[in-house]
Amino acid sequence: MSYSKGRILLAAGTALAMTLGLGACGGSSQSSANDKEIDFWDPYPQHTSGSDWDNFVKKCAPEGYTIKRQGLPQNDVLNNLTTSVKEDNAPDVVILDNPFMPTAVDAGLVTDITKNGVSSEGFDENIIGPGIVDGVEYGVPFGSNALGLYYNPEILKKAGVDPSSIKDWDSLNAAIKKVVDSGNKGIVFSGIKGEEGVFQYLPWFWGAGGNLKNVDSAAMTDANNLLSSWIKNGWAPKSVTTDNQSASWDKFLTGEYGFAENGSWWWPSAKDKGYEMVAIPSKDGGIAPVATGGEFMTLPYHKTENADKAKASAAVINCLISDDTLLKTNDTLGYLAGKKTVRDEQVANDETLKPWADVVSRAQGRTTDVGLDYEDISSQLSQGEQTALNEQ
Amino acid sequence: MTTTISETSIGEARGLSNKKNPKKRIKRTTWAAIGFASPLIVYLLIFYVAPLIQNISMSFHRFSRRTFVTGDAPFAGLDIYKEVLSSPEFWTTLKQTLIFVIVSIVFQYGLGLALAVFFKQNFRLNGFLRGVFLVPWLIPPMISGTTWQWMMDADSGVFNKFLGMFGMDPVWWLQADHALWAVIIANIWLGIPFNLVILYSGLQNINGDLYEAASLDGASSWQQFWKITFPLLKPVTLITLLLGFVYTLKTVDIIWIMTMGVGTSQTLATWSYAMAFGKGYSSTIKYSEASVVGTVLIVIALIFAFIYLWAQRKEEEDL
Known part of the structure; x- marks a missing residue:
């Protein structure tokens, strides 16, 4: 009897201890214990551990530090x-x-x-623009990507379309029509x-003379009409309406489409397939401004400060954007450098990047002029576009 | 004398020990009970009560991304409830949610029951075919959702190819106005296995003698279904409908993967998800509004749980 009683108590005690252990688990989510390990998050989960980018980042660890890199989906960062x-x-x-x-x-x-010594000196203003809020610099990009109008030369040839004839929306529409008419x-x-x-x-909105400070405008109507007419015409x-940029690119890779609006990050694979690119035209002619793409390197706020670690983290950023490595950083990721001098070097190494470099030089930051209001502006544009595209 | 003394002392000793021991025993068993119950209680507190309280608390405070970080969101009382409930979007979304849930459940249950009755007969390949019907349940929603999206593609989906064979015009399934019906179709497909499994096991518990007696009395199989199967299946039906209701009410995955909750396919659950994580049109996170919608969802589910309890009690009283 006393044996079984003891067992009950023992079991109960174990259960209680487990519970307390569980509780303790919940409370132990403090900051990274290791002072010599720099936590590095980027939105490039496709570059897995051991990839070029992964090795490249880890090499930038300052003396005495190691870098723990984690790639997260873009939307989750x-x-x-x-x-x-x-x-x-x-x-x-x-x-x-x-x-x-x-x-x-x-x-x-x-x-x-800048407080920890990161400097964006020599970077193009349009590219670092989104990182400057109320005159303070909160982030620096190593480069930018941009949107262009990819085309499939075989299909255009069959349809008798000369890509250099695409100068404005009318000539673009005429070209698309020819492609569709050719089957x-x-x-x-x-x-x-x-x-x-x-x-x-945005390239269509801006290309029609749109201004983010005044969204509900003729430019919005024009851009919506253009895009929705493509759907209505078949x-x-x-x-x-539901494709993201990857899904849209997959459709273009089937080789059935004449044109695709997509990003410079596909350029290496597009080149292999023999696809080419022209800049997105604006409504009445000329190259439409695209939005600067790409990401900013930032130093997050810590409630518990660690000045040494912040300095070391800043050193990692400086390493990734220093003149010697900036070229390699951009080449590794397939970006166009945020510094014109380095971008020119990229173009010198690979002539085919020239049209992309031109687009990047003209690109506009989405938030540079409107700041936090961009959240609402973007939401309005998105709703307007979705409504237009869903018209039957 | 000595014996009496010793007896009484023994008796006293016994009395003492009898008085002491039960007290100790109760205490010990109580402790043991607490010890055994504590993992469950702590589990419930951490994973059920705390998030629920957090959710309700968030719906009473005006949160933004900044105040979420600093933790000093101002108390707003019922203001956010008033704002959400007075917005036309809420009522449209509620209507869409109810259509989604009710139509889904009616068809899931109806088809599930028909299949369960069908599979009750013994025939070859019965087990295999029943297994095939479970497939929707086994496939991750990420995959089935994407597959439905492909099948319903307006330009190259198999649905429209099929309609084309009969000379019908293609339908733009995932278009804003049609999206609700598209996700309902996919969701019915998804819910049939659940209904089939539960109703099938319910059928197994119905005494076969009843059918034998009924057929001797000359009841047709239609009569047998309505007079025997359906009434005896009522308790199982009730729990199937309740669980189905709650599952369907909080469905996000299949809708989000197919349409991102665009147009008519926005339900309270996808709306709440989009606001909480800035995943819809806007990347602005609206924790408070999302929590209000979350609370509304909980209340709706609770109402139906009470209806279930009431129906179950009535059922027991009738017996």
Whole structure:
């Protein structure tokens, strides 16, 4: 009897201890214990551990430090950063998509990078623009990507379209029509709801003379009409309303489409397939401004400060953007450098990058002029576009 | 004398020990009970009560990304509830949610029951075919959702190819106005296995003698279904409908993967998800509004749980 009683107590005690252990687990989410390990987040999960980019980043660890790199899906970086700053276990360097910069600054997630000695001297103004909020520099990009109008030369040849004839919206429409009339499919783009769709929408909006400070305008109507007419005419697939840029690119890779609006990050694979690119035309002629793409390197805010580690983290950023490595950084990621001198070097090494470099030089920051208001502006543009694309 | 003394002392000793021991025993068993219950209680507190309280608390405070980080969101009382409930978007979304849930459940249950009755007969390949019907349940929603999106593609999907064979015009399934029906179709497909499995096991518990007696009395199989199967299946039906209701009410995955909740396919659950994580049109996170919608969802689910309890009690009283 006493034996079984003892067993009951023992079992109960074990159960209680387990419970307490569980409770303890919940409370132990403090900041990274290792002072010599720099937590590095980027939105490039496709570059897995051991890849060129991974090795490249890790080589930038200052003496005595190691870098622990983590690739997160692009859409999750901001929300994960928000939670981690709140819980005081924020990473030490975060690469954040550029339109989110004002949001991150407003929420107090990132800090002034110049304080720890990061310098963006020599970078193009249009490219570093989104990282400067109220005159303070919160992030630096190593480069930018941009949107262009890819085309399939075989299909255009068959349709009798000369790509250099595409100078404005009318000539673009005429070209797409010829392609469709010759029995091929016209154009693919990404009209998905949210920021990704807006990124692809802006060249048309800006190309029609649109201004982010005044969204509800003739330019919005023009851009909406252009894109929705492609669907109504059967030139673009109806799935553009739900396709993201990857899905849209997959459609273009089938080789059935004449044109695709997509990003410079596909250029290496596009070149292999023999695809070429022209700049996106604006409504009445000339190259339409595209939005600067790409991400900013930031130093997140830590409730518990560690000055040495912040300095070391800043050194990692400086390493990735220093003149010697900037070229390699951009080549590794397939970006165009944020410094004109380095970009020229990239073009000198690879002539085919020339049209992309031209587009990047003209690109505009989404948040540079409107700051935090961009969240609402983007949402309005997205709703307007979705409504237009869903018309039957 | 000595014996009496010793007896009484023994008796006293016994009395003492009898008085002491039960007290000790109760205490010990109570402790043991607490010890055994504590993992469950702590588990419930951490994973059920705390998030629930957090959710309700968030719906009473005006959160933005900044105040979420700093933790000093101002108290807003019922203001956010008023704002959300007075917005036309809420009522449209509620209507869409109810259509989604009710139509889904009616068809899931109807088809699930028909299949369960069908599989109750013994025939070859019965087990195999029943297994095939479970497939929707086994496939991750990420995959089935994407597959449905492909099948419903307006330009090259198999649905429209099929309609084309009968000379019908292609339908733009995932277009904003049609999206609700597209996700309902996919969701019905997804829910049939669940209904089939539960109703099938319910059928196994119905005494076969009843059918034998009924057929001797000359009841047709239609009569047998309505007079025997359906009434005896009522308790199982009730729990199937309740679980189905709750599952369907909180469905996000299949809708989000197919349409991102565009147009009519926005339900309270996808709306709440989009606001909480800045995943919809806007990347602005609206924790408070999302929590309000979350609370509304909980209330709706609770109402139906109470209806279930009431129906179950009534059922027991009738017996």
